[in-house]
Amino acid sequence: MSAVSTAPSRWERFKQSDFLYYFLRDKVAMSSFAVFVLFVIVAISAPLIAPTNPYDLSSIDIMDAELPPSWMEGGNEHFLLGTDEQGRDIFSTILYGxxxxxxIGFLAVGLQLTLGIVIGLSAGYFGGRIDSFLMRFADIQLSFSTMMVAIIVSAIFKASFGGEFFSQYAVVMLVVIIGIAEWPQYARTVRASVLAEKKKEYVEAARVMGFKAPRIMFRHILPNCLSPILVISTVQVANAIMSEAALSFLGLGLPVDQPSLGSLISIGFTYIFSGAWWITAFPGIVLVLLVLVINLLGDWLRDVFNPKIYKG
Structure with a gap:
């Protein structure tokens, strides 16, 4: 009597996949992923790890303002990386920031992803006038730089609702601003993939079976377009973080009482020539490292999903 063969589980298929094989062979990808995971864990655990809470005014002493790092002359052992102009611990503000x-990076990319997938699927699947209208709209937005769009939308929000309202909902506003500025990248990529996929037999079979357009687009075509979407998403997280930092540096981002890496750099830049270089330097180093590891992961994903250029 022959044994009944069982299909391998998803975990078994993943362990045997080329993706994991190439990942374990690439030291740069593994190192970048490890550092990125460490960033995420530390960020989530900030309230548990941080020595002080930068949002708690009762724990801040103005007499501790602009203290240098603990290993420098005049430093305090309680403030490892020194303090800012308000007396907040730099190490704690970096963790919270x-x-x-x-x-902001993940939520902004989520908004970009949603808008880009819906618009790109619709343009590629329906074609004709719908495609022309949506892509011309995307082309118009792509003709402006991301920062220009973000500055214009940010200025409109501030003028319409006031600076106090903008500060109160700064995180939501930045997610919307960055999300609106970058969705065309997804839309054009998804559209190109849909144009190739919709000519295949499985799509024609779904149409013959009477499936409606939304089901064909989201349940049949979209899963076959995920590889380029994943690559773009990785890079766009880094771009979103840089956009937030740039906007905060220009005074159009988060307020002073909501420390992000960008706002910390902006605050410290005012004091860099007075000798308090650490207020800007340490958040800047963390920002560069975070963006670097995300971009390295994005480059590896781009290569591994393109077997023509990936050599392992």
């Missing part, structure tokens, strides 16, 4: 920057 990383959490806020990552939150």
């Amino acid at each position: 990383s959490r806020l920057s990552l939150t």
Whole structure:
């Protein structure tokens, strides 16, 4: 009597996949992923790890303002990386700031992803006038730089609702601003993939079976377009974090009482020539490292999903 063969589980298929094989062979990808995971864990655990809470005014003493790092002359052992102009611990503000920057990055990319997938699927699947209208709209937005769009939308929000309202909902506003500025990248990529996929037999079979357009687009075509979407999403997280940092540096981002990596750099830049270089330097180093590891992961994903150029 022959044994009944069982299909391998998803975990078994993943362990045997080329993706994991190439990942374990690439030291740069593994190192970048490890550092990125460490960033995420530390950001999530900020309230548990941070020596002080930068949001708690009762724990801040103005007499501790602009203290240098603990290993320098005049430093305090309680403030490892020194303090800012308000007496807040730099190490604690970096931990909380990383959490806020990552939150904005992920949420902004989620909004970009949603808008880009819906518009790109619709343009590629329906074609004709719908395609022309949506892509011309995307082309118009792509003709402006991301920062220009973000500055214009940010200025409109501030003028319409006031600075106090903008500060109160700064995180939501930044997510919307960055999300609106970058969705065309997804839309054009998804549209190109849909144009190739909709000519295949499985799509024609779904149409013959009477499936409606939304089901064909989201349940049949979209899963086959995920590889380029994943690559773009990785890079866009880094771009979103940089956009938030740039807007905060220009005074159009988060307020002073909501420390992000960008706002910390902006605050410290005022004091860099007075000798308090650490207020800007340490958040800047963390920002560069975070963006670097995300971009390295994005480059590896781009290569591994393109077997023509990936050599392992």
